[in-house]
Amino acid sequence: AQKVTQAQTEISVVEKEDVTLDCVYETRDTTYYLFWYKQPPSGELVFLIRRNSFDEQNEISGRYSWNFQKSTSSFNFTITASQVVDSAVYFCALSEPTGANNLFFGTGTRLTVIP
Amino acid sequence: NAGVTQTPKFQVLKTGQSMTLQCAQDMNHNSMYWYRQDPGMGLRLIYYSASEGTTDKGEVPNGYNVSRLNKREFSLRLESAAPSQTSVYFCASSRDSSGPQHFGDGTRLSIL
Numbered sequence: 001a002q003k004v005t006q007a008q009t010e011i012s013v014v015e016k017e018d019v020t021l022d023c024v025y026e027t028r029d030t031t032y033y034l035f036w037y038k039q040p041p042s043g044e045l046v047f048l049i050r051r052n053s054f055d056e057q058n059e060i061s062g063r064y065s066w067n068f069q070k071s072t073s074s075f076n077f078t079i080t081a082s083q084v085v086d087s088a089v090y091f092c093a094l095s096e097p098t099g100a101n102n103l104f105f106g107t108g109t110r111l112t113v114i115p
Numbered sequence: 116n117a118g119v120t121q122t123p124k125f126q127v128l129k130t131g132q133s134m135t136l137q138c139a140q141d142m143n144h145n146s147m148y149w150y151r152q153d154p155g156m157g158l159r160l161i162y163y164s165a166s167e168g169t170t171d172k173g174e175v176p177n178g179y180n181v182s183r184l185n186k187r188e189f190s191l192r193l194e195s196a197a198p199s200q201t202s203v204y205f206c207a208s209s210r211d212s213s214g215p216q217h218f219g220d221g222t223r224l225s226i227l
Contacts, residue, residue: 105157
């Protein structure tokens, strides 16, 4: 069965610090997708990134970077030089491309960036 | 803005009342989804529609029904609301079964 674990329930950092959000997943499939979503205090869900299981290259987008390691079933998310606007709940999710494309979400990590 | 639109944004119901949550997307996506978000549990899939004319149960379908009215619209109905259905409901759509899902702003539903 598919499962996504975000062990960090809440994290607080001071502005400009770097922070890494952990995500560990379980799946029996060899083909799958991993996602990160951001949910700011306003409540909407914002898509950040999708990775497929065959692409283990790390990705960087501005202050955001993602580290995908199949060997440890992890897909961690790092924010460099955090800003107050980064304060949000971040969700990691897993889906398989066949059938429903159901997203299996972790329970989320609440990040608070203190000015 | 283009995207996924949910109505209403907030609703309070009494136990036993019925209600339909509306969702529409203007991205010409084939697949649509309904999730519920409860504290500490992430989002869980209620129903989905892989394409126009099809619907299937997700992880937590009990107490709900859905209708894929056309390619744009996917509604969620509570026939007899229960306090356990108090939650935030999100509609999402994706181009196909491999595409990322784009979410609406959510409907906060309270059942007394």
